[in-house]
Amino acid sequence: MGDDFRRRGSRWRRGTSATVAITLTFFAARAWAAKPKPKADDEEAARPKHDESDEAADSKADDAATAAAPPAPTPLPPAVAPAPKGPAPLASGEPGWTLGFYGWLELDALWDSTQSFSETVLNQNISRPGTYAGDNARFQATVKDSRLGYKVAAPNYGSIKASAQFEADFFGVQPTTVTQDQQYTYSSIRLRHYFAKLETPVFDLLAGQTFDLFGWGGQGFFPSTPAFLGVLGEVFHRNVQLRLSKKLSGDHAALEIAVAGVRPATRDGGVPDLQAGLKLSFKDWQGASAQGPRPANAAPLAIGVSGVGRRLYVTDFEAISADAQKVWGWGAVADAFIPIIPVSGDDLSNGLSVTGEYSRGTGVTDLYLTLNGGVLFPALPNPKNVLPAPAYTPNIDNGIVTFDANGIAHTINWEGWMVNAHYNLPFNKGKTLSVSGTYSGIRSTNAMALTPIQGQPFVWNKGQYFDGTIWWSVTPAFQVCASFQTTAQTLGAGTPFSVVARNNRAQGGFWFFF
């Protein structure tokens, strides 16, 4: 089935590859043309000194350059100062380079009314009521959300700035054999951000892993909540990407446009996902913006729209597949940060801000963290009752695509929304006490219809989430909070055996920011 579009796929793939290559070549040529003629010192300064692999590859060239170009006798401005000689690592205080650490230490005390989750709730499935896990409570304490990051900026190369950022937490994947004690105290590191950024007068280039452009992650549209992001129905995802962006900034407003090639949901599609976005901010309308557990800062009113398109090549629904089935996924999301009661300057007193998001898409389930709604692949038909029964081996994660009764691949539709309000009480310039609340939801129009009846009782196609939090910044660096969060998922919605599974969570959080 689907032979015609499979054959067309290879032709399309060649066309897409050519388009991507031409686009990259175009931007590279523009960048080269815009780049100022480098001086000898600039070239030296621009050479990475802290990357051992690069250094090994270019060791001879480095030696020659070192011998031919001794340090200038008079000091130069830091922006064009020559880098010191010698191998990595980059030492603190090297001329022209800046390096800074940041992060926080966090303790979360978590009480749940069910035993559905480890530390994170996100979009994971809640245990059914009437089961042991669904009816009994759990308490956890964790420091895994603590962060450690650093930023590095190289000396300016003419008008070009190069920088990099690294950030990690401790939610790394642990082996399934881990004990409960080890699970909470032997945490493994997880890469959150690892990217390099090149800022030029023409455009900016970001290469590495960070938040997706889809949803403008990390750009001021997160809710103020101690819940581990993303909350139910919120677009939240990090990915490996190559992003081109351009920011046009005026006295009163700024416009940023961006496009990114992103690691695809299925590597067997042969092409990257494409994301694009547009963000508009108004500098004269400032509000208190608190992102996740971070204390609020003044930020401008902002509106963002973004989209994603992807081609999914899914292994055909056979025990031994031949051709793949091609389906298209897409998503669109609108974000807004709106100061209802604006703030001015450094004083956040009585600042009331709302963050909102609406998203819709199909075949983009992975961009809502841990979401699958219980949607799995069906079992292969076994009409001859052979043992062992034939098994389907997918080449894509669960919940993005599945097969209907005729073996045709379909993407799963999801529609999500989120509204968050944050208010800073008028003490100490609004920086001591604040409250926040979140409502979000998500639903699918075809998750149930694309699941055989045996699996339907285990699929939830409608979910809602509420939270409320009181924040207290004891000092500018030390913060505590108390929060209540409730999540409900309707299993088998629209069927006679529909049941609502609910988890209530009480959370106490402690942070030391540095």
Added chain:
Amino acid sequence: MGSGERVGSGGFSLGLLALLGLNLAGALSGCGKGAKGDCPQLEICGGDPSSMTAWQVSEVCQVPAFRPSQPSDVMDFQSTPPLAPTIATPQPNPVVAQQTTSGDWCSGLVFMPGTTGFVVENVNLWHESPHISGDTVNKPSTILLAGNDHSYATTLHFEDQNSTHFVPHCLVQNGAVGAKCSDLASALTAFYTTAALPGIDPTFTNIMCADAPSDGGCDCSYTFNLEVQDQGSWAIDPNDSTVLVQDSTVLQWNGTQMNAAASATTLRSSFCAGNGTLQLSGLRGGSLSSVQGLRTLIMTPMR
């Protein structure tokens, strides 16, 4: 009686959260329900549960039960094994440890031409977690606790109405070309009737199939029947006179020995006998007669 576990889990979280100054969480931690679902706690007083005539179930509280995970092999989906009184589970994927399928679109149907018409050689009709039958005349659910030899005999009748949709290709994939939905209904009925043991209702009865206007397949409705027979000896727990202990030596589902599938051979339940009623609750939210989800029974003497 359930309450011990609730207090234990709630007290644990309350203590820690109070230690952390989380009054909000502390207030919530008292809301745990134990493992009893929405079933209320019955009276627990002990007494003498034995009787000359059987106790007949007059009230019941069940929670929709499902097996905690998909079965680890596909034998449950072959032929006509006794089916658990739980929501039917999706067919497993035998090549992965963590089960990952959402079931078979054809429900394992093998529908093909036979010598005298169309026959079904295999099918796994889906069913919900069944309820104790309301037909107290033809399908009474009873428990007899003999006082002389301390033997007991429990009979529980479960049933439920369910339906399954078969898409066209499921009907013809084994060569049943030209078959009508009524042919499928007849073949399904014959399949389950042949498999039933003497004196026991077939697992699925009242099977009716009609043309599905949506895609030309068949919509089949049916009744799922399960008769649970549980026999053995009983005693009062010497350490707790409100706990009934049953040693289950014979457990049958629709006449087939199922002791290996039972959650336990020693059954423990809280009880209160008196004033012409017997009230049974699974100990600490456990199940009665190894029927998952069957939480409490209120019984009166059978007339």
